[in-house]
Amino acid sequence: MLFADGHLDLAMNAMLYERDQTLPIEAIRAREANLLAADKKERGICTVSFPELRACGQGDPVIACATVIARCRPWVAPERLIRRDDLDFCHADQAHAAAMAQMAYYHLLERRGEARLLRTQNDLADHLQNGAGRLALLVMMEGADPITTPNELAFWHAQGLRCLSLAHFGQSRYAAGTPSKDAAARAEMKDGPLSPLAGPLLAEMARLGVILDMTHLGDTSFAQVAELAERLPGLKVCASHSACRAITPGYRQLSDDQLKFILARGGVVGLPMHREMLRQGGRAGDVGLAQVLAHFNHVCVLAGNARQAGIGSDLDGGFGTELTPVEIQRAGDQVKLADALRGAGVGEAAVRGFLGENWARFWGGALPA
Numbered sequence: 001m002l003f004a005d006g007h008l009d010l011a012m013n014a015m016l017y018e019r020d021q022t023l024p025i026e027a028i029r030a031r032e033a034n035l036l037a038a039d040k041k042e043r044g045i046c047t048v049s050f051p052e053l054r055a056c057g058q059g060d061p062v063i064a065c066a067t068v069i070a071r072c073r074p075w076v077a078p079e080r081l082i083r084r085d086d087l088d089f090c091h092a093d094q095a096h097a098a099a100m101a102q103m104a105y106y107h108l109l110e111r112r113g114e115a116r117l118l119r120t121q122n123d124l125a126d127h128l129q130n131g132a133g134r135l136a137l138l139v140m141m142e143g144a145d146p147i148t149t150p151n152e153l154a155f156w157h158a159q160g161l162r163c164l165s166l167a168h169f170g171q172s173r174y175a176a177g178t179p180s181k182d183a184a185a186r187a188e189m190k191d192g193p194l195s196p197l198a199g200p201l202l203a204e205m206a207r208l209g210v211i212l213d214m215t216h217l218g219d220t221s222f223a224q225v226a227e228l229a230e231r232l233p234g235l236k237v238c239a240s241h242s243a244c245r246a247i248t249p250g251y252r253q254l255s256d257d258q259l260k261f262i263l264a265r266g267g268v269v270g271l272p273m274h275r276e277m278l279r280q281g282g283r284a285g286d287v288g289l290a291q292v293l294a295h296f297n298h299v300c301v302l303a304g305n306a307r308q309a310g311i312g313s314d315l316d317g318g319f320g321t322e323l324t325p326v327e328i329q330r331a332g333d334q335v336k337l338a339d340a341l342r343g344a345g346v347g348e349a350a351v352r353g354f355l356g357e358n359w360a361r362f363w364g365g366a367l368p369a
Helices: 010-016 025-031 050-056 092-112 121-130 150-159 183-188 198-208 219-229 256-264 289-303 331-343 348-366
Strands: 003-008 062-068 135-141 161-165 211-213 269-271 309-311
Touching (some): 003 269, 003 309, 003 331, 010 092, 050 135, 050 331, 062 092, 062 348, 092 135, 092 150, 121 135, 150 161, 198 211, 219 256, 256 269, 289 309, 289 331, 331 348
Parallel strands (some): 003 062, 062 135, 135 161, 161 211, 269 309
């Protein structure tokens, strides 16, 4: 069965955590097994590698929307301890260079045959037809800070960028992002409007055919993007890794009105494999596949169909197995979702759609010819 994941931080994990993504996850976990307690809690309990992703397809093609990410925060303290896994830079030029290093990682993988980059509709069609057991990547940028000016988007597009979100956690140069629990960043973790750079960037995205990922937008910025998008009918939108606020309260999830905006424009909502974003009513306790299905059902009800929900796992996106649904201890475990859906009475076409075909259909209509 075709498998597609709408959001994975593959280059971030390779560059910042020194994870060799070509290895089995057991080898990556073993390398990190004896880290100091002061290190990141998600070390040693990763879930993603290229062999693991290929296993998700069970012999069929696999596609992942793979990120480049770096933030510009001029207010970061120069005297802070600067770690290699710090995403924050005080200048946009530095964020640009850091994101370019991650893009170079994907280019290297492509040259070596580890994965192919999807740039056009023909690339996607060829992979779907001939990519059995192989991995393809659609590159997105999570937070637009590395794009130093809106006109620079053409350069990134030439590098293979095909999807873009305006902000990550906190304030970006383009928009207000969702709040974070990061104590060091709380001063700028508030809702707010788009910056003057956002409008020209959105227009350039529509011109070039770069997909807009609405994930991580603060509510005010989201509403302003929705208003601007009315004048940009060619702009394709999605939510690469977002859950439903009606089920799990909190600004990191999307409200029904926000989901309806994305769905009305034909977008897909990728559901994350992160416990805190899936909890029903914010209740404590274990989170399993049943909660994933609850969010799937909610999106399908809002859409009026089962063709606009997909997986946007965000696995290893700054967390490991400590925050995954209990049944998901490695990326390959996501195939369990198929049986869970069937057990809940979901038809086979909808199962295949959620596991991959919905994303493939969306990307097929959004990528350049």
